[in-house]
Amino acid sequence: MSLWSNPITMIFLLSSTLSIIAAIFIVYHKSIVYSAFFLSMLGVGNAILFALLGFPIISLFHLSVYVGAAVTFILFSVAMLKEAPSVEPPIKALAVLSVIILTIILIKVLSPFSAEPSFFLNYRELTSLLVTKYWFALIVAAMALMTALIGAITIARREV
Amino acid sequence: MQDLLSFLISLLFRPCIFIPLIFPGLTVIFIMLLMIIWLERKIAAKVQLRYGPLYVFKPLGGVIQTVADLLKDLFQEPIIPKTVDKIAFLLTPIMLFGLAYLPTVVIPVSPTFYAFRSDLSLLLLLTLTTLAPIFTVLMGWASNNKFSLIGGLREGYLVISYEIPMFLSALSMAVLYGSLDLVDIAEAQKGIWGLFLNPVAGISMLVLIYMSTGKFPFEIPEAESEIVAGAYTEYSGIMYGLVMGASYVKLYVLSLVYAILFLGGWNPLPASMMDNPLLPGAMLFAKAFILIAIGVFLRAVYPRFRIDQAMNIGWKMALPFSILAIFISLGIVTITGGM
Structure with a gap:
């Protein structure tokens, strides 16, 4: 072809x-x-x-x-x-x-x-790879996102 | 001649042509639009002790009133105001309707009859439904009108509120059934429907579907008594038909998805009836139609929320509920060892 x-x-x-x-x-x-x-x-x-x-x-x-x-x-x-x-x-x-x-x-x-x-x-392989080999990076990323979410909520509530 | 005819019929019944063009695609969408707009007016009239549309074909309660309205829209002069941004103004209704209709190609009609099967089809479908709001916001800007702009921005606010919980509610069912494939998810509901296994996800998804399609009580982007018709204010003729049709098409597509995720799809038909796609298709359509009818019934019984109340519902109620739904799914999977 x-x-x-x-x-x-x-x-x-x-x-x-x-x-x-x-x-x-x-x-x-x-x-x-x-x-x-x-x-x-x-x-x-x-x-x-x-x-x-x-x-x-x-x-x-x-x-x-x-x-x-x-x-x-x-x-x-x-x-x-x-x-x-x-x-x-x-x-x-x-x-x-x-x-x-x-x-x-x-x-x-x-x-x-x-x-x-x-x-x-394959997304199944990707997820199993994430939770087994790269679990620490996943936790760090989740915590960073959580911090951003808390920051956004604080700004939205105007408590600062 | 006979050969050609039979060839054309067999071509029409191929899934890759039947699904986008007939069911759940264009033909059924068109008939559904005409039916549902009539039904919406009729239900609202019944609740308010009126007759509703009656005079066009009286024996069937004025059922072809919407056909007459469509003909009027078709032959009406489309007025393009001088101050609008012409390209965006003309392009957005087409893009909006096209993108509302596009997800139908992913929807399976029976376990063996589908145009497109992938192990990511639920994700693809949800992704395609997120693209349309861009054009509502663009429409509001292009119309160069205060009402349109406010309508477009309200749509933006609603998108922020419903999109994440809706994704989470739908994905909680994917967690429950261990698959993102719509055929697998529907097939896994042969016994108990998803709605009974995870009612929290079912209820939050249903509310969010009505929110995302601007149905009452969330008809905020086009609130007639406040902002004329929102982003659609400047449209007339067939372009108005397209933009109004787009929200109904989105409701139809999301109702089909809901029927597959929570109401068992084509189940409980026995396996012997699955060979012909018409019966499972009719079952799927009936379930979706009931959901659409509930959606239009809400118009008659609910007042409209304010935009801040709708955002509160999205963030303070729907989001925690959808996260809870994921935990319920995880709990069921842990206890039963997977569905």
Whole structure:
């Protein structure tokens, strides 16, 4: 099967193009509400890329957390604000140069790897790995989240 | 000619076409929308000692009144106000309806008839339902109208309140049955339904479904007496039909999920009836329809909560209850050694 008739390759090309175009629009669109919308498009593109890599559970969490929740919050906040005039620092040439250099480096570094999924991440294996091998990190993460929750409740109750 | 016809019919009954296009997809959604809006008006009328819609096809109690309303909406001129952001204003109703309808492809109709089966299908379904509120908030902003903006922001507040407890309530059933696959979960309820095993999750999920679809008593984002029609204020004609339909479609999809998670899905049909997808599908639809009917009945009997009361219910009642539901599931799994 040729590279172009492979559906995985086509989905990869479409989603990566969507991600890149969305990323450009996030930076360049003059309205911040539209930028937030393109952020959700970027999230969708990235979620498809995660799924193609063989991590469907990460892809779904990416979709629900970074698109479903985060973009709703961002839109929710910016919809209440007045549109601010955009300020553009005069470093366009530098930005283009750094993008070109980064592309070359990434191509050099990543060229030996293929886009085929190396393995399929099963959520059962992932959870058993988390509670057996990485249990300490899990407890630390849970405690950090709990602290953030307590902090949020304290701020919301205005007791400080 | 005969061959072509039989080929087309067999094509239509393939799961990957039947599910998105017929049941639970577009055709049934369309009929359900027409029926449920009529039923909503009729139930409210009965409770308030009125007749409700009656004159279009009187023998059946005005049942095709909604068809007449739809025709009116279709041929009405869609008015686009000058001050709106045109692209976002026109795109959001389509995206909203599309995203409300999208999760139907994940819903199985019988143990063998599904368009898509994965060991993560419940998670995929919940994820897809979280994407639509973005467009309600965007709609409120794009309409450039105070009522719309307030409606959109109220939707945002509600999302913050219902999303996490709803995920937790649904996932507590996944913990109980040890699977995120909707087919496995429905099949595991051959004996006792999930609602009786974990009633806390069942009740909190039901309340949160009505909250997420803006049904009474949580009809806060489109409170007519306060903010005209919320985010939908500036819409007219077929675009209004789309945005109003989207919340009913979401209610329909979540009711189907509820029927699978808590009401046994296609059970208690015997295994011999499972070969044809129509009977299990009808069973699933009947359960979902009862839930939708309860949802529209609430309009007639409940007043509307304020937004802060709704947020209190989400954070102070639904969240602790859904965490409790997870512990109940864990307890049952520990005692019985897995369902």
